[in-house]
Amino acid sequence: MNAFAEVGRQARGQVVRLDLGPFRPYLVTHPEHVQHVMRNNWTNYLRVGEIWDPMQRFLGTTLAAEGPDWESSRKALHPMFTARHVTSLTGELADVIAERVDLLDEFARSGRSIDATATMADIVVAVNTTFFFGEKGSLEDGERLVRAFDTAIKCSSIRTIMPSVPASVPLPGDRAFANAVKTIDEVVYPLIRKARAASEDSHDVVSALCRARGEGHDGDRKVRDDLVAALVAGTDTTTHTLAWVWPVLQAHPQVAIRLYDEVDQVVGAGPVRPSHIPELRYTKMVLQEVLRLYPSAWILPRVTGASEEIGGVPIDAGSTVFVSPYATHRLDEFWDRPLDFDPERFSPDIDTRRHRYSYFPFGGGPHQCLGQHLFYIVSLLTIATIVSRFRPRVRNPGPFTPFPGVALRPKQKIELGLVPVERSRHTAR
Numbered sequence: 001m002n003a004f005a006e007v008g009r010q011a012r013g014q015v016v017r018l019d020l021g022p023f024r025p026y027l028v029t030h031p032e033h034v035q036h037v038m039r040n041n042w043t044n045y046l047r048v049g050e051i052w053d054p055m056q057r058f059l060g061t062t063l064a065a066e067g068p069d070w071e072s073s074r075k076a077l078h079p080m081f082t083a084r085h086v087t088s089l090t091g092e093l094a095d096v097i098a099e100r101v102d103l104l105d106e107f108a109r110s111g112r113s114i115d116a117t118a119t120m121a122d123i124v125v126a127v128n129t130t131f132f133f134g135e136k137g138s139l140e141d142g143e144r145l146v147r148a149f150d151t152a153i154k155c156s157s158i159r160t161i162m163p164s165v166p167a168s169v170p171l172p173g174d175r176a177f178a179n180a181v182k183t184i185d186e187v188v189y190p191l192i193r194k195a196r197a198a199s200e201d202s203h204d205v206v207s208a209l210c211r212a213r214g215e216g217h218d219g220d221r222k223v224r225d226d227l228v229a230a231l232v233a234g235t236d237t238t239t240h241t242l243a244w245v246w247p248v249l250q251a252h253p254q255v256a257i258r259l260y261d262e263v264d265q266v267v268g269a270g271p272v273r274p275s276h277i278p279e280l281r282y283t284k285m286v287l288q289e290v291l292r293l294y295p296s297a298w299i300l301p302r303v304t305g306a307s308e309e310i311g312g313v314p315i316d317a318g319s320t321v322f323v324s325p326y327a328t329h330r331l332d333e334f335w336d337r338p339l340d341f342d343p344e345r346f347s348p349d350i351d352t353r354r355h356r357y358s359y360f361p362f363g364g365g366p367h368q369c370l371g372q373h374l375f376y377i378v379s380l381l382t383i384a385t386i387v388s389r390f391r392p393r394v395r396n397p398g399p400f401t402p403f404p405g406v407a408l409r410p411k412q413k414i415e416l417g418l419v420p421v422e423r424s425r426h427t428a429r
């Protein structure tokens with residue numbers, strides 16, 4: 001990842017062509033150019049081609065595609081992801097998170113470490129299962145789905161690196177891929193049927209999609225594709241961002257002290273309530289800075305429809321163009337001390353006048369992330385719930401370095417010890 005960021009830094013905002021053997025994508029990092037690709041001329045920068053096609057074999061062709069199918073999927077999902085709707089569910093999500101964090105007491109008592117990534121994944125799966133399926137889905141359904149997503153992503157990436165092999169020629173991983181897709185369908189279709197059969201006006205995503213999409217085979221297929229694509233978009237991204245928080249706090253004790261103080265003041269011994277969320281201002285700044293240095297959606301590939309120039313560099317039709325929050329967030333030209341971790345950059349009291357596209361962990365333009373409100377609420381609830389009860393300490397030595405999977409994640413396992421916080425309940429506000 002360092003080498004990748006270095007290419008971007010040395011280009012100083014110019015468009016460069018990467019030399020990855022036979023594959024020669026362009027890397028676009030200057031905020032003006034990013035804005036051109038993501039927003040101003042987005043219809044010429046398509047999510048098609050050898051990187052996206054294998055993923056569409058299990059994500060389907062609604063949200064993960066382009067054109068009218070993508071548009072209708074986005075329209076169907078949008079009402080479930082507005083700030084107002086997600087905020088209305090904060091109490092329910094807080095209860096789900098508190099239940100998962102209760103399970104950590106045993107580790108704190110016995111002194112055993114937890115695996116930070118696995119624990120964050122456990123919380124995210126529980127939250128997403130509730131948010132997407134309400135009472136219709138069980139935790140076991142959510143866990144089966146996530147395991148199947150992992151397999152499908154791993155196996156489809158084999159085809160991504162061998163794009164010239166036709167689908168009719170078998171490759172290793174094909175059978176596991178087919179089984180994963182079967183598992184996904186075995187979990188999702190019965191939940192769609194349950195949602196269609198239920199007469200109540202539920203506020204979970206599957207019910208809303210069933211209301212928005214037509215009935216019958218075609219309608220069910222669209223609901224299935226919408227659900228799978230949105231769940232995949234929101235699972236690893238949130239999990240790995242939350243996992244990064246702990247080594248980052250360990251490496252920056254002054255930041256950790258301020259965050260702990262804030263949670264102590266706002267939440268005390270807990271439980272975390274919806275009214276606490278807007279008050280967790282510093283904790284949110286820490287998350288924003290984590291997303292600057294470790295944006296889980298670290299690369300956004302596009303393919304040009306027609307030839308054109310970006311910043312004076314001619315780009316032929318059919319070329320792959322990479323836009324990368326990871327690279328742009330580390331440019332000296334747009335960030336002061338870009339490699340330092342400093343949440344103050346996001347202080348609402350500082351007038352930074354940053355270019356909108358110098359910071360874009362959630363993308364931008366018409367494909368901008370639908371899940372960012374959900375992400376902030378879930379992450380603030382998770383951090384505050386854990387910190388109101390424990391002081392997490394990373395026990396294994398770092399450094400913790402980013403690994404460029406489909407989502408950017410810490411390469412090393414993070415072993416977290418949990419020291420219970422002793423305080424009386426009346427400190428809660």
Ligand code: HEM
Binds near residue numbers: 047229296366368
């Ligand atoms: C740290 C957390 C997250 C990050 C960094 C993130 C990042 C992104 C980015 C960069 C995009 C744009 C992709 C592109 O332009 O090709 C995107 C799209 C999307 N995200 Fe997120 N996301 C996060 C969490 C979530 C969550 C929690 C959900 C929902 C559960 C979600 C749902 C979506 C959806 C549905 C899209 C597709 C929008 C479209 O294509 O029109 N994301 N996300």
